[in-house]
Amino acid sequence: MSNTGFTIGYNCILRDQSLSLATKGLYLVVSSYIGMPEWKLTKNTLNKICGTAYAVEKAWKELLAAGYLKHYTARAASGAFIHRYELMQEPSASAPHAFVTDADFVSGDCRIVLSGESKRDFTQIPNSILRSKRIPLAVKGLFGVVAHLINIPNFSLNPAGVRAFCMERIKRFSSIWRQLKLTGLLKQHRYPTGEENSFEYQYELLDQPDSEAPYLVNHHADGSVSSERTISD
Numbered sequence: 451m452s453n454t455g456f457t458i459g460y461n462c463i464l465r466d467q468s469l470s471l472a473t474k475g476l477y478l479v480v481s482s483y484i485g486m487p488e489w490k491l492t493k494n495t496l497n498k499i500c501g502t503a504y505a506v507e508k509a510w511k512e513l514l515a516a517g518y519l520k521h522y523t524a525r526a527a528s529g530a531f532i533h534r535y536e537l538m539q540e541p542s543a544s545a546p547h548a549f550v551t552d553a554d555f556v557s558g559d560c561r562i563v564l565s566g567e568s569k570r571d572f573t574q575i576p577n578s579i580l581r582s583k584r585i586p587l588a589v590k591g592l593f594g595v596v597a598h599l600i601n602i603p604n605f606s607l608n609p610a611g612v613r614a615f616c617m618e619r620i621k622r623f624s625s626i627w628r629q630l631k632l633t634g635l636l637k638q639h640r641y642p643t644g645e646e647n648s649f650e651y652q653y654e655l656l657d658q659p660d661s662e663a664p665y666l667v668n669h670h671a672d673g674s675v676s677s678e679r680t681i682s683d
Contacts, residue, residue, distance in 0.1 A: 459597070461598050467614075470618065471626055472508065479500065480560065484562050522534045522550045536560070539565045589633060596612060600653075634665070635660075637663060639667045642670065
C-alpha cells in the first residue's frame with residue numbers, strides 16, 4: 451500500500467482543545483485510509499499500524515466519547531454481524547454505538563461525514579508520516595496541529611502558542627514537542643535579539659523525517675553559524 455500523497459486533516463479537530471494529541475493523531479491515521487476498499491477498520495489493524503495497543507485503545511475511546519467516531523452494527527445476509535464506522539468532521543451528540551438495518555458503504559467499512567462549508571477548512575498531512583510505524587500517535591497529532599498553525603497568516607510559531615490548542619499540560623506537551631524534534635520533522639533556528647542572553651526562534655516543519663540535518667542551527671551576531679545535530683548534543 452502506497453504511502454505517497456496527502457490526507458485532508460480537518461482543522462476543527464486539530465483546534466479542539468478537549469482532545470489529546472494522540473487522539474488527534476488516531477483521527478488523522480484513520481482518515482488516511484478511508485476509501486480504500488481493501489482496508490478494514492479494526493483496532494487490531496490500528497495496533498499494527500501505530501505500534502501500540504494501549505495508545506490506540508485510549509484514543510479510540512476518546513474519539514467515541516467526543517462524538518468524532520460512530521460505530522454501527524448490522525446483520526449480513528448470512529446472519530453474521532458486520533461493523534461500519536463513520537468519522538465525523540465535527541463532533542456529533544448522537545450515541546457512539548447503534549444497531550442499524552442497513553450498513554452498506556460505497557467503499558470500505560468506514561466513511562467520513564462532512565458538515566457544511568467548514569469542509570473547506572482543512573490542512574494537508576503527508577501520508578508517509580501518518581502511516582509510519584515509527585512515529586507515535588501523539589507526535590502525528592502534534593505534527594497536524596503545527597502544520598495547520600503555520601498556514602495561519604501572521605501566526606508566530608512557538609511552543610506556548612501551539613500548546614494553547616492542546617489539552618496536554620506543559621510537562622507532557624514538552625515531551626511530545628521534543629519527540630517531534632527527535633523524529634527529524636521539526637528543525638529550529640535560533641537568532642540573537644540584540645539583548646544579552648535573549649534569542650528568538652524560527653522553525654521548519656518537514657514533510658519527511660530528516661535525521662541528518664541538525665535539529666538546531668545557531669545564528670550568531672557576528673554572522674557565523676553553529677549547529678547541534680541532536681538534542682543530546
